[in-house]
Amino acid sequence: MNKSPxxxxxxxxxxxxxxxxxxxxxxxxxxxxxxxxxGATLDRIAAEAxxxxxxxxxxxxxxxxxxxxxxxxxxxTWLDPLRALDPQGDPxxxxxxxxxxxxxxxxxxxxxSRLFAGEILRGAPLIRPVLETELRRMVDDSAALIARxxxxxxxxxxxxxxxxxxxxxxxxxxxxxxxxxxxVLGQDDFDGAAAHLDRVFRRLxxx
Amino acid sequence: MNKSPxxxxxxxxxxxxxxxxxxxxxxxxxxxxxxxxxGATLDRIAAEAxxxxxxxxxxxxxxxxxxxxxxxxxxxTWLDPLRALDPQGDPxxxxxxxxxxxxxxxxxxxxxSRLFAGEILRGAPLIRPVLETELRRMVDDSAALIARxxxxxxxxxxxxxxxxxxxxxxxxxxxxxxxxxxxVLGQDDFDGAAAHLDRVFRRLxxx
DNA sequence: CGGTTATTTGACCAAGCGGTCAAAACAAGG
DNA sequence: CCTTGTTTTGACCGCTTGGTCAAATAACCG
Numbered sequence: 001m002n003k004s005p006x007x008x009x010x011x012x013x014x015x016x017x018x019x020x021x022x023x024x025x026x027x028x029x030x031x032x033x034x035x036x037x038x039g040a041t042l043d044r045i046a047a048e049a050x051x052x053x054x055x056x057x058x059x060x061x062x063x064x065x066x067x068x069x070x071x072x073x074x075x076x077t078w079l080d081p082l083r084a085l086d087p088q089g090d091p092x093x094x095x096x097x098x099x100x101x102x103x104x105x106x107x108x109x110x111x112x113s114r115l116f117a118g119e120i121l122r123g124a125p126l127i128r129p130v131l132e133t134e135l136r137r138m139v140d141d142s143a144a145l146i147a148r149x150x151x152x153x154x155x156x157x158x159x160x161x162x163x164x165x166x167x168x169x170x171x172x173x174x175x176x177x178x179x180x181x182x183x184v185l186g187q188d189d190f191d192g193a194a195a196h197l198d199r200v201f202r203r204l205x206x207x
Numbered sequence: 208m209n210k211s212p213x214x215x216x217x218x219x220x221x222x223x224x225x226x227x228x229x230x231x232x233x234x235x236x237x238x239x240x241x242x243x244x245x246g247a248t249l250d251r252i253a254a255e256a257x258x259x260x261x262x263x264x265x266x267x268x269x270x271x272x273x274x275x276x277x278x279x280x281x282x283x284t285w286l287d288p289l290r291a292l293d294p295q296g297d298p299x300x301x302x303x304x305x306x307x308x309x310x311x312x313x314x315x316x317x318x319x320s321r322l323f324a325g326e327i328l329r330g331a332p333l334i335r336p337v338l339e340t341e342l343r344r345m346v347d348d349s350a351a352l353i354a355r356x357x358x359x360x361x362x363x364x365x366x367x368x369x370x371x372x373x374x375x376x377x378x379x380x381x382x383x384x385x386x387x388x389x390x391v392l393g394q395d396d397f398d399g400a401a402a403h404l405d406r407v408f409r410r411l412x413x414x
Numbered sequence: 415c416g417g418t419t420a421t422t423t424g425a426c427c428a429a430g431c432g433g434t435c436a437a438a439a440c441a442a443g444g
Numbered sequence: 445c446c447t448t449g450t451t452t453t454g455a456c457c458g459c460t461t462g463g464t465c466a467a468a469t470a471a472c473c474g
Contacts, residue, residue, distance in 0.1 A: 169379075
């Protein structure tokens with residue numbers, strides 16, 4: 001009997017299975033980010049992972065399952081920096097550090113950023129529930145913290161939620177629209193972006 | 208002999224053909240923006256336009272042709288507001304007006320914004336040439352104007368090109384990531400966004 | 415080694431897709 | 445009415461794609 005591990009509930013058992021899972025998700029991230037969900041094919045993912053298509057489907061039951069696993073695993077990492085806002089720290093510096101971290105993620109993990117962007121562009125068919133609960137809660141919490149800081153006069157008055165949108169938009173822009181940035185500048189310019197965003201948010205947030 | 212008008216060079220001749228062309232591009236915009244290029248199918252576009260698939264292909268020779276026609280027609284409209292920067296006007300107010308116009312476009316033409324975003328996300332396979340020439344030139348010109356204003360001390364010193372990125376990122380965010388914004392806020396908030404961006408850029412740009 | 419289980423693969427399938435074609439329906443002019 | 449050109453459509457084709465399956469191969473274990 002040859003039951004595929006994909007049908008087992010929970011985490012893969014053997015070390016080999018975990019390793020292959022890893023390889024597959026890596027490959028899938030590359031392909032999904034470049035081609036989008038509909039544009040990606042199992043053959044391309046399999047090729048990228050160095051496997052045959054049936055072998056791919058031995059580890060994951062379907063294309064959707066791979067995509068879901070990717071997004072699921074991604075979300076935690078992706079939203080993590082926001083959790084690192086330290087209520088004890090200096091407000092302006094805390095937010096500037098957050099901006100810097102987000103920009104570094106755009107530079108170092110552009111595939112993740114693009115996968116995320118693609119999912120949301122298409123109406124977030126899969127992760128909308130997460131956005132409406134987990135993300136929303138996190139934003140509410142952060143907004144409360146920011147509002148507190150503002151109440152104490154340590155931060156300029158800006159709508160906290162739209163402030164977060166401003167940060168996300170500008171940092172992710174350098175990953176999601178990298179093609180455009182390169183076309184206009186002739187190359188990437190993350191250092192320039194870092195300096196720019198630092199100036200922008202320092203100026204905006206200093207009381 | 209029944210030669211399709213799609214093979215005629217230049218603009219469609221009769222009024223009927225122009226009308227159908229219009230209808231088709233409208234439908235295609237809706238479908239492409241929602242599903243992406245790969246996700247969109249000729250059947251869905253045809254259905255959206257109230258036509259049969261072969262009838263669609265009587266007016267356009269291929270799916271690619273429809274997509275290209277859409278993008279082509281779009282680019283002019285899309286980049287137009289940048290041309291409206293008036294060298295004679297007040298620098299801060301000129302740029303704020305530009306921001307406002309861009310945000311209005313995000314509100315009123317989200318499909319166009321998403322189509323554009325999708326194209327760039329996938330590496331701009333089709334419009335990269337345009338980005339590298341036309342867009343780049345326009346950005347260079349605008350950057351020169353902004354730099355002049357800064358030289359005259361009428362605008363705070365910010366990298367002009369990254370400033371434009373900041374504007375694009377934040378305004379288009381409200382169209383491209385509308386799903387996320389809605390999930391977090393519970394609804395759209397273009398008025399809030401307008402007030403926020405006005406504050407952001409006024410604060411940033413006032414010398 | 416042999417037996418048992420986990421992994422890999424070639425061949426295949428059904429559905430969906432972009433696109434074609436010949437014929438039908440329609441419109442306009444005489 | 446007929447003729448001529450335009451528009452519309454049902455049927456069809458070949459290719460790609462997600463997914464299956466039975467058999468082959470490798471890995472593990474006593």
